[in-house]
Amino acid sequence: MPQITVNEAIGQALAEEMRRDPRVLMFGEGVATKRKDLVDEFGKLRVRNTPLAEGIIAGTAAGAAATGLRPVVDLLFAPFLCFAMDEIVNSAGKLRYISGGQFAFPMVVIAMTGCGWTVGAQHNHNLEAWFVHSPGLKVVMPSNAADFKGLLKSAIRDDNPVLFFVDMALGYVPGEVSEDEQLVPLGKAAVAREGTDVTIISYAKMVNTCLQAAEQLAAQGVSAEVIDLRSLKPLDEEAILRSARKTGRVLVVHEASRMCGVGAEISAIITEHAFDALKAPVLRLTGPDTPAPSSYMLEQAFIPQPDAIIASVSKLMGKIALRPIQPEVQPEALTLTT
Template sequence: MPTLTPFEAIGAALAEEMRRDPTVLVFGEGVATKRHDLVDEFGPARVRNTPLAEGIIAGTAAGAAATGLRPVIDLLFAPFLCYAMDELVNSAGKLRFISGGQFAFPLVTLAMTGGGWGVGAQHNHNNEAWFVHSPGLKVLMPSSAADFKGLLKSAIRDDNPVLFFIDLALLHQPGEVPDGEHVVPLGKAKVLRPGSDVTLLSYGKTVHACLAAAEQLAAAGIVAEVIDLRSLKPLDEAAFLTSVHKTGRLLVVHEAARIAGVGAEIAAQVAERAFASLRAPIVRLGGPDAPAAASHPLEQAFAPDAAAIVAAARSLCR
């Protein structure tokens, strides 16, 4: 299998889908500057830079989707989604329902999120839960190069608006990507490491912290199951409920603020639907209810690391 970074995997997915479907186009903040190969192959009519005007970009994309095109837009950093909330949430997310299903609104929005580059609070905000809570939108946040490619291809083919979050720290970390047509279905979590004692459930960069923690826990005789959600909406409830029925313990880990985060929804579902299987309280590890720091050491402390995951899992398994 070839080795690609997520940045390269995204480019490969875009190129393949643009060749497959002439209605796919890409525009946004710096896309033509970053993706010269796409401009060379598909021309400036299908790959173009825009002004730094997120609301206009998203509004144009919603209109393009309504007329039969499949736009992919890049709004750079996740906090900039604030400027496009009306277009993405109040228009794109609701128009298919309002039309009684008569219209499709295929629209993919790319946005970088999370710590890793010290870009400061106004460029670093894990706000994925906002969009999970917004009706009509689908939300993805992969952790591997293979899933960046496979999920993006599925998102482009989907007839609903999709928020595709790119964990900034993963953007240039290489990984194996299958050759040929590689499509990952939306709404399917992945068991990365089977286990029997505790379930570690995560997405984005903290998946890798969970895998590192599982290695350390194994040395102490605790066999952890690691699950990568990949898709935050639709959410693969069956995957984590099945795991909790087996292990009896759940530790949910994400970089986003713990309060009202995706982990809170998962904890509620497990408490409602798998309470009898629990052998210990559900534990959530998340970021603090505070803006992210630009300082690299403080930024690294913002997200749960392997040591914190190991400590929490050990406590659960006592």
């Protein structure tokens, strides 16, 4: 299979869906500038730049969806979604229910998130849990090029609003993508690595970090199973519980902060439905409760790293840490002083 980057996979998905369905259109901040190939093929009516007005962009998308179109909008960075909360959460997320199913809202909202580009706190904030908590919305966060393409195609075809988060550090990461159409269904997790001793659950770029840790753990005699959630809502509870019951030990890893995060929900699901299978408490390894730093070195301290994952697994296994434990990053440690 050919290798393409995540950004190329997104572009392929958009082009294929626009060819397949004339109702699909794209607009947003800089989309016509960034995706000139789409403008050349589909014209300026279906691919448009917009003013920097996130609420208007999202509101226009909700209105377009209600009239039968299938808009894809790009709001650039996840924190900019703060300017479109009413249109996404209060309109697109609820109006299908309020209308008694008379209207559908097939819109996709793309936003970049995650450390790696040193864009600073006002451009980088993992907000996925906000939208998971919002009724009527679906939330997707892939980890590899094939899933980006397959999940975006499924999101465009879905009759509900979908938040499609792009971990910006993955944009230029290559991966094998089939030339045949490969739809990835929303709500289905993937087993990224089989294992028997411990389950590590994650999503977005942290999946690759977990796989690095699993490789090192294997060299030390610990078999780690890595679950890639891919879709945060709907959430594949069956896959989560199956792996938890299989290994009896679970670590949830994500870059977003711990408080009320996705990891808390997964921990609750496992505790409620698979407590009898657990050999140790469910652990969470997350980012700290502080805004993201703009220094690359501080970003690396901000997000979970393989050594910290290995240390957490060692704790679950009831062993002395196999690697030096990465100290928890405190907010004051991320503040530069002069």
